[in-house]
Every structure is written in C-alpha cells, then in structure tokens.
Amino acid sequence: MSAETDDRYETRKAKAMAMGGPEKLARRRAAGVLNARERVDRLVDAGTFIESGLFGTSGSRPEDHDRSPTDGKVAGFGKIDGRECAVVANDFTVMGASSGATNGRKIGHMKRVATSRGLPMVFLGESSGARMPDHMGARGMGALLGNDPTQYARMRETPWASATLGLSYGSSSWYAVLSDFCVLRKGAVLAVSSAQLASLAIKEDVDPEVMGGWQVHAEVTGFADHVAETDEEALAAIARFLSYMPSHHNEAPPVHPVPADSGSAMAGIAKLLPERRTQVYDVRTIVRAIVDTGSFFELKPRFAKVAVTGLARLDGRTVGIVANNPLARGGAMDTDACEKITSFLVLCDSFNIPIVMLVDNPGFSIGVEAERRRAPGKIMNFMQALQLCTVPKISVIIRKSYGQAYLNMGGGRNSDEVAAWPTAEVSFMDPTFAVKIVHGLSPGEAGFDEAFAQMNKDSEAWGIAAIYAVQSVIQPHETRDYLIRMLEVHRQRLTNGVGQHLMRAWPTSF
Secondary structure, three states: OOHHHHHHHHHHHHHHHOOOOHHHHHHHHHOOOOOHHHHHHHHOOOOOOEEOOOOOOOOOOHHHHHHOHHHHEEEEEEEEOOEEEEEEEEOOOOHHHOEOHHHHHHHHHHHHHHHHHOOOEEEEEEEOOEOOOOOOHHHHHHHHOOOOOOOOOOOOOOOEEEEEEEEEEOHHHHHHHHOOEEEEEOOOEEEOOOHHHHHHHHOOOOOHHHHHOHHHHHHHOOOOOEEEOOHHHHHHHHHHHHHHOOOOOOOOOOEOOOOOOOOOOHHHHHHHOOOOOOOOOOHHHHHHHHOOOOOOEEEOOOOOOOEEEEEEEEOOEEEEEEEEOOOOHHHOEOHHHHHHHHHHHHHHHHOOOOEEEEEEEOOEOOOHHHHHOOHHHHHHHHHHHHHHOOOOEEEEEEEEEEHHHHHHOOOOOOOOEEEEOOOOEEEOOOHHHHHHHHHOOOOOOOOHHHHHHHHOOOOEHHHHHHOOOOOEEOOHHHHHHHHHHHHHHOOOHHHOOOOOOOOOOOOOOO
C-alpha cells in the first residue's frame, strides 16, 4: 500500500473519529454528558469494540457528505462482561443523530447479525428524529422510510436493551419502547417528536420534561424500567440487566456464583410479616431475604407500585419475581399493575426465566375508573399471558389471596406448584366486604363479629391444603430452600432449559 493511500485512510479515519468537531464535544464535556464513543467505551469491555460503518456518511445529499461522519450513528460489536453484543450509539454531535438512509442501513445490519448470530442488542438513544429536508416530499418518503418491512418487528430472538440519554425523538424513541429493558437518564426526553413541533401542533407551549421526561415514563407510562442519574449509571444498568439474560432465546440464562451469605435472613423472615392481617408492609424486604444476596434488580419500581416485578437469582440461577405489595393501596391490583405484570411475564417466558410469584392480594381494584380503564380486558390479558407461559411457575401464598386475583397470581393450577405459608387466607372476597354485601353490616355493628366469623370460616391454608389445591404448606423460613428445590424439580431438562416462546410476538409496550 502506498504512503499516499495510507495517508488518505488515516485522514478519513481521523475525520470520522472526530464526530461533530471539538467545539460540540467540549460543550458536552462541560455539561457532564458523555459523547457516543465514550458511551460505547464505557459499556463494552476494553479493546473488544469493532466498528461497522466507520466511513459511512449521509447518502442523500452530496453537500452533507463532509459534515456527516458515520452518518451520526456509531455501530459495531463489542463484549459486555465477556459476551458478544451488537451496539448502536446515536452521535448527537453529527446532525442531531437524525435518521438517514446510511445510518438506517447500519441499524438494519446490526439487527440482522444480532438475530442470526444470537447476540443481545443495545441501543444508546439520543436523536432529533427524521433528517430534514431528506425526508420531505414523496421522493424523500419513498426513498428513506418503509423500505425495511422488519424495521420495527420484534420476535424476541435476542434481548434488546436501550438507554435514553438525551433528547430522543422518532426512531430513537421507537427502539427504546421496543426494547426489553429501557433506562432513562434524568434530564433526557423520550417522545414522538420535539416539544417545538408539539407546540406548533397543539398551539400551546409544551415543556419537554412534562411531555416525555423521566418522571412521565417512570410513573405514568411505565416505559422506563429504570431511572439513572448519569450516563455511567445508565450504562451500568444495561450491563446488569443483560447479566440475567441468555444471549438468545434458544439457551438458558447464565448461572452465577452464589454469595456466601445468601439465605442468612431466612431465620427471621416471619417477623417481616405484620401480625395483623390489615397491616401493611413492603414485600421487597421479603423478596430480598429470599433471593441470593444483592441479586434483586427491580424493574419499573415507580410504576404501578401495588405490584413488584424484577429479576433475581436463586442458587445462582435467574428467576423472575412477581409480588403483590401491600405497602401501596393494600396491594389491590389496578390496570397499570396488570400491564406491568403481563409485560414482565412475556419477558420471562421469551428468555427462559422461571417465575416466582409471592402472593398477598385483596383482589383487583374495582369501580367506575377501573371499568373505564378497561379492567376486564387487562385482567384477561394478564391471565392469558400467565397461562401461555411455558417456563416453570411457582406461587407462594404469603397472606391474602381473594377472588379472580387468586387465579391471576398462580392459584387454581395456574402455577406448576403452589405453596402457602400458615398465615395464608384464601377466599372469594375479603370477609369484611362479604358481611357487608350479604348482611348489610359494618365493623362495630351488632352481629358483625358473628357474621365475620362465618364468612372467614375455612379460609386458612389448611382448608385449601386438605383438598390438594395447594401442594405444600411451608414455614416462612423454609421458603428459599423450597423454591430452590422446586425449581430444580421443574427445570426443563428435555429442552435444555428452553421454553416454547408462545408469546414471542407479544408487543413490548401496550
């Protein structure tokens, strides 16, 4: 190779690596925000990133070639904790990381390789949306949009994880909500389009944070599985999420070493449950006592707080935790909780993760608002997802389990095994409500106590165990050992730990 050829190569490489130029990069450093290449370097193991499309530029307008290094998206392959992954990082310093023909091809290639070779896929989102004026007019639309019929198709062959790390509009938002795990950095915005465009459309001022900030997606929409203070924290969350997941849907999740003190809190776990049936408590304290030390990774903690969902490990193996949380409205499940749990069940079943359900539920929230929010449909979506799961499911009834929620939380053979603590009570509805419905009596009124005793008769664990509707009654301190042993019994040996994935096309956001 001639010296001239070598010089041309190095010149072009330096231009591509310079991204949007020193001034834009300096402004990001001053704001404490990483650039696209720094984000990739923080995410993947040192020395493992091999870039794809380094010399790509805008393919639509010749005048943009010199100002569009990598066409605004850094793409390639790198190892995260030793495991190969495909990564796309939006470079906002180049034309706002806007979507164009070349970078669309790069994303398509990353997705095809990830799917065909069994690699997790990571999107680091920050984008101004569609590139203007490239997309304007019939020719622009026909040339740039809709030419890949699988662009937004998810069949969950491999796990997808995304981080929204700045202003994120258009396709950057699409890939975030299509992902199995979505983390938002505080200060970032995830929305269909910019606040400026929204203001023009609705003819009033729009605050970007109010429209699509982290609080909206953590507490209202549920799109955010995790919220991070910094870029670094967001990238660490992606790595942690992937540590629970298999590389692809045809293998079991990885097995990790068990911390030495795991299970040490089991001796006192019964004390975490209040003595009175009406007292509230945080079920997460019970979850953390049962699972391997430090392994509980809660998803969507600020959304639908009546339900707790998260990944954890038992004896080093990944499990999905679904638990009712009486700390929030007594644990009565609403439509948001149904959506949260349904989405989580689909995730677990798609990637061969056994499910553990911890039950303390007074039933579903009812009333006018519940019906207007389509409660019957959401409850049945939840029920259908549970019944379509082909991974092992184990339920433990800790305290209350009433009505239809008894079935949705694994009762009635909707789990492979159902166990109950001696504190469990199972019935059609709360006996206090039953007395009011049948006898018209409220607590404190004459005859209430006698009617309550009648309605509460045979609600204890022994009654349901006597007819083998639960397979075991266990002491609280036995729960961890019971779950580990039963998950061993129900391990899917004939398929090497792989389920049937009946819900692989179920939407990631609904």
